[in-house]
Amino acid sequence: xxxxxxxxxxxxxxxxxxxxxxxxxxxxxxxxxxxxxxxxxxxxxxxxxxxxxxxxxxxxxxxxxxxxxxxxxxxxxxxxxxxxxxxxxxxxxxxxxxxxxxxxxxxxxxxxxxxxxxxxxxxxxxxxxxxxxxxxxxxxxxxxxxxxxxxxxxxxxxxxxxxxxxxxxxxxxxxxxxxxxxxxxxxxxxxxxxxxxxxxxxxxxxxxxxxxxxxxxxxxxxxxxxxxxxxxxxxxxxxxxxxxxxxxxxxxxxxxxxxxxxxxxxxxxxxxxxxxxxxxxxxxxxxxxxxxxxxxxxxxxxxxxxxxxxxxxxxxxxxxxxxxxxxxxxxxxxxxxxxxxxxxxxxxxxxxxxxxxxxxxxxxxxxxxxxxxxxxxxxxxxxxxxxxxxxxxxxxxxxxxxxxxxxxxxxxxxxxxxxxxxxxxxxxxxxxxxxxxxxxxxxxxxxxxxxxxxxxxxxxxxxxxxxxxxxxxxxxxxxxxxxxxxxxxxxxxxxxxxxxxxxxxxxxxxxxxxxxxxxxxxxxxxxxxxxxxxxxxxxxxxxxxxxxxxxxxxxxxxxxxxxxxxxxxxxxxxxxxxxxxxxxxxxxxxxxxxxxxxxxxxxxxxxxxxxxxxxxxxxxxxxxxxxxxxxxxxxxxxxxxxxxxxxxxxxxxxxxxxxxxxxxxxxxxxxxxxxxxxxxxxx
Amino acid sequence: xxxxxxxxxxxxxxxxxxxxxxxxxxxxxxxxxxxxxxxxxxxxxxxxxxxxxxxxxxxxxxxxxxxxxxxxxxxxxxxxxxxxxxxxxxxxxxxxxxxxxxxxxxxxxxxxxxxxxxxxxxxxxxxxxxxxxxxxxxxxxxxxxxxxxxxx
Numbered sequence: 041x042x043x044x045x046x047x048x049x050x051x052x053x054x055x056x057x058x059x060x061x062x063x064x065x066x067x068x069x070x071x072x073x074x075x076x077x078x079x080x081x082x083x084x085x086x087x088x089x090x091x092x093x094x095x096x097x098x099x100x101x102x103x104x105x106x107x108x109x110x111x112x113x114x115x116x117x118x119x120x121x122x123x124x125x126x127x128x129x130x131x132x133x134x135x136x137x138x139x140x141x142x143x144x145x146x147x148x149x150x151x152x153x154x155x156x157x158x159x160x161x162x163x164x165x166x167x168x169x170x171x172x173x174x175x176x177x178x179x180x181x182x183x184x185x186x187x188x189x190x191x192x193x194x195x196x197x198x199x200x201x202x203x204x205x206x207x208x209x210x211x212x213x214x215x216x217x218x219x220x221x222x223x224x225x226x227x228x229x230x231x232x233x234x235x236x237x238x239x240x241x242x243x244x245x246x247x248x249x250x251x252x253x254x255x256x257x258x259x260x261x262x263x264x265x266x267x268x269x270x271x272x273x274x275x276x277x278x279x280x281x282x283x284x285x286x287x288x289x290x291x292x293x294x295x296x297x298x299x300x301x302x303x304x305x306x307x308x309x310x311x312x313x314x315x316x317x318x319x320x321x322x323x324x325x326x327x328x329x330x331x332x333x334x335x336x337x338x339x340x341x342x343x344x345x346x347x348x349x350x351x352x353x354x355x356x357x358x359x360x361x362x363x364x365x366x367x368x369x370x371x372x373x374x375x376x377x378x379x380x381x382x383x384x385x386x387x388x389x390x391x392x393x394x395x396x397x398x399x400x401x402x403x404x405x406x407x408x409x410x411x412x413x414x415x416x417x418x419x420x421x422x423x424x425x426x427x428x429x430x431x432x433x434x435x436x437x438x439x440x441x442x443x444x445x446x447x448x449x450x451x452x453x454x455x456x457x458x459x460x461x462x463x464x465x466x467x468x469x470x471x472x473x474x475x476x477x478x479x480x481x482x483x484x485x486x487x488x489x490x491x492x493x494x495x496x497x498x499x500x501x502x503x504x505x506x507x508x509x510x511x512x513x514x515x516x517x518x519x520x521x522x523x524x525x526x527x528x529x530x531x532x533x534x535x536x537x538x539x540x541x542x543x544x545x546x547x548x549x550x551x552x553x554x555x556x557x558x559x560x561x562x563x564x565x566x567x568x569x570x571x572x573x574x575x576x577x578x579x580x581x582x583x584x585x586x587x588x589x590x591x592x593x594x595x596x597x598x599x600x601x602x603x604x605x606x607x608x609x610x611x612x613x614x615x616x617x618x619x620x621x622x623x624x625x626x627x628x629x630x631x632x633x634x635x636x637x638x639x640x641x642x643x644x645x646x647x648x649x650x651x652x653x654x655x656x657x658x659x660x661x662x663x664x665x666x667x668x669x670x671x672x673x674x675x676x677x678x679x680x681x682x683x684x685x686x687x688x689x690x691x692x693x694x695x696x697x698x699x700x701x702x703x704x705x706x707x708x709x710x711x712x713x714x715x716x717x718x719x720x721x722x723x
Numbered sequence: 724x725x726x727x728x729x730x731x732x733x734x735x736x737x738x739x740x741x742x743x744x745x746x747x748x749x750x751x752x753x754x755x756x757x758x759x760x761x762x763x764x765x766x767x768x769x770x771x772x773x774x775x776x777x778x779x780x781x782x783x784x785x786x787x788x789x790x791x792x793x794x795x796x797x798x799x800x801x802x803x804x805x806x807x808x809x810x811x812x813x814x815x816x817x818x819x820x821x822x823x824x825x826x827x828x829x830x831x832x833x834x835x836x837x838x839x840x841x842x843x844x845x846x847x848x849x850x851x852x853x854x855x856x857x858x859x860x861x862x863x864x865x866x867x868x869x870x871x872x873x874x875x
Contacts, residue, residue: 059860060793060857078773081774085770086769086770087771087849091857092857092858093855094855095853098755098756098757098760099761100745101754101764102751102763104752107746107751110750120733125733125735126731131746146728146730151730154725187727219732221732283735499732501726503726504727671741672741679745714747715745715746715747715748718745720741721737
């Protein structure tokens with residue numbers, strides 16, 4: 041066919057004049073450059089896209105010295121202990137004795153932590169931070185690395201002789217060892233308050249860290265008239281101050297003292313009379329009725345101090361109310377009795393008369409106050425008083441009155457009821473003129489200092505455990521977390537066995553909740569090796585085999601805690617470490633060298649633009665493919681060994697953000713020689 | 724069980740930062756850094772190559788008249804572009820001075836490759852100076868007849 045009969049490639053149109061073309065379309069490898077859109081590129085290296093522009097990619101900088109051996113594992117291990125998050129960036133190697141060697145980044149260099157007693161293969165190490173430990177597997181064993189701390193109790197005392205007696209005074213202690221591991225500081229001190237007041241004495245004690253008040257507590261001596269009265273508190277305060285550091289100061293400060301003086305002689309003792317017995321009264325709840333010829337007794341046994349009022353004047357306040365619809369006169373009488381020797385004596389009598397014709401119900405209320413000068417013994421606590429009311433007709437009465445009188449008990453007058461009778465007298469208040477307070481931070485010098493002034497815990501001697509996770513554990517080749525368990529793929533020599541630990545205990549591989557399944561049948565491969573797995577939903581994980589994908593789920597039955605079902609046939613992976621959790625799913629390199637995005641809804645090919653490129657250059661060493669996830673730029677990074685290389689030689693970056701937002705498949709690349717990839721939140 | 728060497732204490736707040744790290748060929752750990760323009764102190768370059776600009780009439784000759792690019796950059800520098808008319812077998816370098824801009828404000832640089840061939844492309848070479856190429860506008864015109872036998 042003559043060349044001038046050839047048809048042009050169909051898709052693009054020639055650029056119009058002055059049409060500006062953006063450059064962020066990414067790599068194009070699925071069609072010849074002549075057929076590709078103008079914003080894409082058939083060849084690039086070390087560039088990145090920013091919006092629609094292209095620029096040189098970021099560089100890199102070293103972290104510490106060269107490792108002695110090939111780095112087979114790179115992982116950030118996070119765990120929470122003592123309310124703090126520990127970040128351990130780990131690099132793993134196989135040393136000269138073929139043991140697994142663990143080194144941890146200490147923010148300036150790599151620190152050798154330990155090595156296993158067992159030999160390992162020269163293969164990528166699958167790492168899993170879980171339940172505060174780091175698990176590592178390379179096919180022969182599953183190892184565990186665990187940091188243990190034995191907290192050490194630190195006790196410090198406030199300065200000897202410290203005593204805060206006036207507002208504003210403080211005493212200080214300098215934290216001696218380093219920061220408390222959990223930030224908790226227990227602070228002990230005593231507060232003694234002494235004095236008389238009308239509303240109580242309130243002392244405020246503050247604990248300060250530097251200039252900042254971190255605790256403030258009030259202590260109260262209740263109102264009393266005795267200047268010798270006192271109360272002592274032993275404070276045991278727990279403050280959480282994670283930011284406190286060695287050489288910081290804690291202060292104990294008397295911050296405030298509030299009280300009201302009691303002027304001499306102004307305190308009035310008031311003792312209400314209770315309803316007493318015997319009584320002929322009928323209690324109607326709020327009123328007490330008495331009938332003719334009967335008496336009502338109201339008595340009280342006040343817990344009196346043996347004291348006399350300075351003026352020997354005692355007052356009894358009561359009220360009497362008279363209801364009647366009769367005609368005539370009556371005398372109402374109120375008597376005050378006292379029984380201090382076993383014999384009753386009348387102390388005083390008050391009476392008044394009511395008279396007249398009362399066609400309707402009339403009510404008379406008389407408030408009565410006995411003012412009684414006691415010339416005898418002072419009132420003591422055994423004294424009993426009786427208040428007695430009675431009435432008697434003193435003139436013609438047309439009709440016998442059946443219930444002429446009402447004596448009111450305990451009801452406030454303001455509610456149109458009768459007040460509760462009371463016995464009152466004034467006392468000498470000693471003229472209390474102030475309050476005293478003593479705050480003492482425990483210093484260990486007194487018997488009254490039960491405990492140290494400040495107590496906290498620091499990290500003790502840290503120890504490291506690096507060993508096989510359990511003699512029952514399989515030799516996992518790839519491990520991941522699901523249902524609070526460790527799931528291990530390729531148990532021992534069988535590449536189709538998966539096993540899992542008991543829930544919540546990575547060391548238990550034989551107890552209830554642990555288990556294993558031997559998978560032998562597959563539609564796509566008679567030996568469809570288990571390669572990798574990850575959780576992609578709240579209750580679903582995927583297991584990638586070489587030629588198919590399984591779903592893994594929790595059964596709820598402890599006898600067989602996990603189970604699998606076939607999900608996708610014809611797609612698997614031979615690059616277990618290409619599997620990476622990303623936003624809204626996971627991404628992996630399929631065995632057919634297509635890159636897939638997968639989540640609970642299914643899978644989607646996203647590697648179209650680089651598929652032909654991978655077929656061209658990724659010809660062997662598929663197990664050396666590695667990946668990581670950049671959660672800030674939302675990029676999935678795929679590292680591949682090109683042309684039979686023994687290490688990764690090129691990184692492919694996939695823009696997950698644009699894929700999720702627009703469906704665009706934007707890839708870019710960078711030529712770089714890499715052993716392993718990882719993402720860390722700290723350096 | 725062994726004594727753990729000193730390792731940093733726990734932190735109270737999880738860092739919001741992330742670092743993409745890797746073990747390089749020499750088994751040294753490296754981290755990518757937005758502020759770094761070198762590979763651990765060693766200069767490196769990047770490039771971006773266009774697809775074929777002449778989309779129609781395979782076998783026809785086209786003339787690459789000019790390339791106008793929008794850019795913004797952090798410092799005055801020289802932009803190094805390369806142009807080809809044969810799909811990349813031979814490249815012709817052309818440089819242009821570019822001027823620092825403020826923020827995302829763009830400027831224009833124009834190249835006149837004046838090349839004739841069947842497969843016109845250009846390549847942006849990135850050196851030590853950081854600059855962003857936002858967009859381009861290539862002006863090409865048909866030139867000459869079909870070159871029989873020139874198509875592989």
